[in-house]
Amino acid sequence: MFQEKYDVIVVGAGHAGCEAAAAAANMGCSTLLVTMNLQNIAQMSCNPAMGGIAKGQIVREIDALGGYSGIVSDLTAIQFKMLNQSKGPAMWSPRCQSDRMRFAEEWRMMLEGTPNLDFYQEMVSGILSEGDKVTGIKTSLGLEIKAETVVLTNGTFLNGLIHIGDKQFGGGRAGESAAFGITEDLHQLGFESGRMKTGTPPRVDGRSLDYSKMIEQPGDENPSKFSYSDVTKPLTEQRSCHMTYTSELVHDLLREGFDRSPMFNGRIKSIGPRYCPSIEDKINRFADKERHQLFVEPEGWHTVEVYVNGFSTSLPEDVQFKALRSVAGFENVKFFRPGYAIEYDYFPPTQLKHTLETKTINGLYFAGQINGTTGYEEAASQGLMAGINAALKVQGKEPFILKRDEAYIGVLIDDLITKGTEEPYRMFTSRAEYRTLLRQDNADLRLTPKGYAIGLAKEDRLKRMEYKQDASDKFVTFFKETSIRADVANPILEAKGSSPMTQGDKMFKVFSRPQIDLEDILKFEAVTNYIAENNLDQEVIEQAEIQVKYSGYIEKEKNHADKVNRLEDVRIPDNYDFSKIKAISIEARQKLTKIRPTTIAQASRISGVSPSDISVLLIHMGR
Structure with missing residues (x-):
């Protein structure tokens, strides 16, 4: 049924598993992706969206290295927004609303079109090893499949237990069974494990909602996209999300079910994500708040299913239903399925190396929620790095490790293996001490040469990146070498509350003023002429603007990073x-x-x- 020995076996086909399998196969390794259900590849188990604060930066980094998440997100997006645009560019974070069914379908099509990649559907029940070296996997049917390396990306499936009120049953996701055997095997090999919890809100029928009582949340007027490649294009049509609020009445109705809540009656003993709490946790922890936001998110272009973001819960289904019907716009709501909580096994990531290879067993890698993280993007980035390093190990090459000043992915992995985590880890911009360097706009400049050097990013990506780098550098040089007269600049400077010039000066110095933005810069004829003559696109213009306006901050962070890297x-x-x-x-x-x-x-x-x-x-x- 299988070739004699694979280079890489990936267990699990969530976001981490898909990126791991794609990376290893694209780097030339014979790869097998094993999952319990091939119909559920790359499922969006929770909200139908990719990106967000710090997470959007990670998606762009995955794309810059040659991963698939950015492309799939663009091809299946129904809305795109750049968050935090009122702040500096280090905080700008892309996010897209996704078509859940199309997202999974596109991932599967891309994987099936990837050479060197085989698929198999069955539960993996254990790990094969000899001494301190992994040798393959064993399945529930008793099959043994040999491999040089194995990547475990089991998500919430390891001994998964679903809670809805006082009911509980085994499962790794709604409608899917849990996975058994791997945890026990890893314990015998000397690994420590723990339990974590996550949750999800009800899914409802959009036809039963009254959107006139909600606040519309449209996408950007001029949407961007995730991928730096020319495979995808920005959206020309978008679907709106909506926002509504809970109330004191809703909170009172929810409290009526607290005695049956597994969170409060002791059934759930593990820790959930601090930054994505359940609705019952929110009204308990923030009792002074009269209301909480709910984001009403469509699940796709053509489905009526709606995701109620902000209403994650494990309360009894009758309590969920009664409370949600008291939310503005939800008076006649119909449920597709109730929310639930799920507990699952994870393995403290301090047991890993920077490559995500385990310290105990040679050739065995962990990626995703098995490491105690939460979020599609965090999982996908770990899968990518584990797949890359598994491939490099098989090929006898040096490992690929990103430093904290090189990528959010580097920050994520270093935090996990150095500090560990006792609660689901989520990435934030505040976790990155070099976030001015790690912007979403320059992920390709930072990482595409590295992706190309290891054989993952293709040559066309490298050429696009080199053009962008060269064109933006020349544009910055133009600002440094071109002078501007005081009488030309002063009307714009005074209109923006900036001190007038007494004599002419270089454009670079004038445009570095904090009051001046790109809209002001484009009012100068010399600038617009340069852009037209050189046919500069928006990416190059934006990159040059950031290099001009934030040059001092960027240089300061680079110097600090250089000092710290001496200790590295x-x-x-x-x-x-x-x-x-x-x-x-x-x-x-x-x-x-x-x-x-x-x-x-x-x-x-x-x-x-x-x-x-x-x-x-x-x-x-x-x-």
């Missing part, structure tokens, strides 16, 4: 015995021994390791 270059030898260093704290010795950092910089980011501990460690290493 100070390697800690493998099997270094931290217990012998008596001058550092007991907590530091314990944490260093458990996490086993590979560099001094990584050691400095471990909770419980102080700057004085690092100084002592440097002395012991002869630095």
Whole structure:
């Protein structure tokens, strides 16, 4: 049934598994994607959307490296918005509303069109290994499939348990069974595991809603897109979302079911996502709030199914229904299915290397919710990196690791393996200390050369990136070399409340003023003439504007990153015995021994390791 031995086997076909399989196969490895149901590849288990605050940056990074998430998102989007545009460009975050069914279909079509990739539908029940080396997987039918490397992307399926009120039953997702056996195998191999919780809101019939009582939330007037490739185009037609609110009455109706809530009666013992709490958690934690926002999101172009964002719950279905019918616009709502919570096994990510390979078993990689993260984008980026590194390992090449100043993906993985997580980890811009460098607009400039060097991003992507880099650099040089007279600039400067010029100056200096934006810059004839003569597109213009206006901040962050990266270059030898260093704290010795950092910089980011501990460690290493 199978070839004698695969280079890479990927277990699970969610967002992490799909990116892992695509990356390994596109890098030339014989790859097998195993899932319990081939009809549910790349399911959007929760909200039908990609991107958002910090998450949009991750999707663009995946795309820049040669992953598929950005392309699939563009091809199946029904709305596009750039969030946080009132703030600086480091905070701008793209987000699209997706057609749930088309998203899964497009992912499957792209995977089926990927060479070197085989598929198999069955539950994986365990891991095969010899000594400290993975050798393959075993299935529920008793089949053994051999591989050089294995990537586990099991999502919420490992011993999954679904809760709706006082009812509970096994499952990895609504209508799908849980997966058993892998956790137990990993325990025998020496891994630690824990339990986490997540939840989802009811899905309702859009025909039963009164949108006239809600606030319309349209997409951008001039929408952008995720992918840097020319495979996709911006939307020309969009569907609106809507917004409404809960009320004191809704809260009172929900409280009536608290005694039957698994969150409050002790049935759910695990920790849920802090930044995406259930509605019952919100009204309990924020009792002073009279109302909470609900976003009413269509599930696609042609379906009437609607996702009620903000109403995630595990309360009894009758309580959900009664309370939701008291929300403005939902007076006659009909349910497609109730919301539920799900508990599942995860493995603390401090058991991983930066490559996402496990420290215990050689050739075994973890990606996605198995590592304690939440979110499609976080999962997809881990899958991409695990797939890349599994392929590189098989090919005998150096591993691919992104630093914290190179990508949000680098921040995500470093946070996970260095600090671990005891609650579902979600990415935010605030987690990235170099977010001015890690903008959504320059992900291709940062990462496409790296993706091309490892054999994932194709040459056409590299050429597009090189054109953008060259054209924007020349545009910035034009600003630095071209002067502007005071009498030409002053009317615009004064209109924007900026001090007038007393004499002519270079455009770069004038346009660096915080009051001046792109709309003002384009009022100058010399600028518009340059754009027309050089046929510059919007991406190049935007890139040049950011380089001009934020050059000081960008340079400052680069200098800081360079200083920190000097510590990244100070390697800690493998099997270094931290217990012998008596001058550092007991907590530091314990944490260093458990996490086993590979560099001094990584050691400095471990909770419980102080700057004085690092100084002592440097002395012991002869630095």
